[in-house]
Amino acid sequence: MQVRVELGILQMELSGRPDGGVSVFETRFGADLNPGVGGLDSELCRVLHREAALYAYRALVCSSLELHERVVADASRNLEVMDFMIAHANDASDRQAARALRVQSLVMRVRARASHALASQTPAIARSLVEDGIQEVQAALRLAGRSEEVESAAEIQLLRSLVEVLIPKLPASQRHEMELRLKAALEVENYELAAILTNELRQLF
Structure with missing residues (x-):
């Protein structure tokens, strides 16, 4: 997949790691998600964050192309990474950063799932997905220390607007x-x- 950017054309793979490299998360930790002895230090967390940013950018591009299933896959993958860091990062700041990024990935996944349902001519399912997603995001906001924003957060307002925008x-x-x-x-x-x-x-x- 090629994307035109200000300085030229950016090429991304549609499967696997977007830049064509070897995924650190999938290859290092495997299916059993074993962090090993000593947990995750800050340098490794930075590597995982940078890698997650590649997947998030591809998801954003795929969203504009209405490749909703690809968006769901990348957002779900990043949610798994964030949950892994929340559970095993040694530094509290790394755990908190992962909690914040969880909110963004959840919003992206909810939007993609609702858009896919709408494209499949199932608006009632789309609405249900958005409503369930709002509850998921509110729980993630609480986990990220944003309990006072569970009704007013921009992420929640965006999802609520989907009911008006996406569903005829x-x-x-x-x-x-x-x-x-x-x-x-x-x-x-x-x-x-x-x-x-x-x-x-x-x-x-």
Whole structure:
């Protein structure tokens, strides 16, 4: 994959490490994710952070190209790296940096999953993914020491806006008609129909 940048063209691999090199995380720690004796020192954490930045940049480019599955894969990979550093980094500052980057990777993955669902003509699933993702990101914010921002953080506001931006709504007239039908169903105590209409409204708006 080639990307035009200010100083020329940047080439990235679509699989494996984006720059074509050998992945430090995957090759050094393997499937069992064993940090070895002594945990992760700050220099190794810096190496893992730099490597994660390569994957994050590729995910960003793939997002603009609507390669949603690739974005999900890279974001999930980076989340695994961040969790590994949170669990095994020796220095508290390295653990905190990993917690902060976890938030960014989660947001990227939620957006990609929702976009993929929307592209697959499943807006209700897209909405559910965003709503679940908001809870995930709020938990990550708390872990990162940002408990006071779980409602106001830019990341949360961005995800909430996805419900408006990514998921198309019915025309206002059609929504009004459904609301009138719901009201009529409740008035005649047709609770089965009311439940169906309520569920449809919840999924579509």
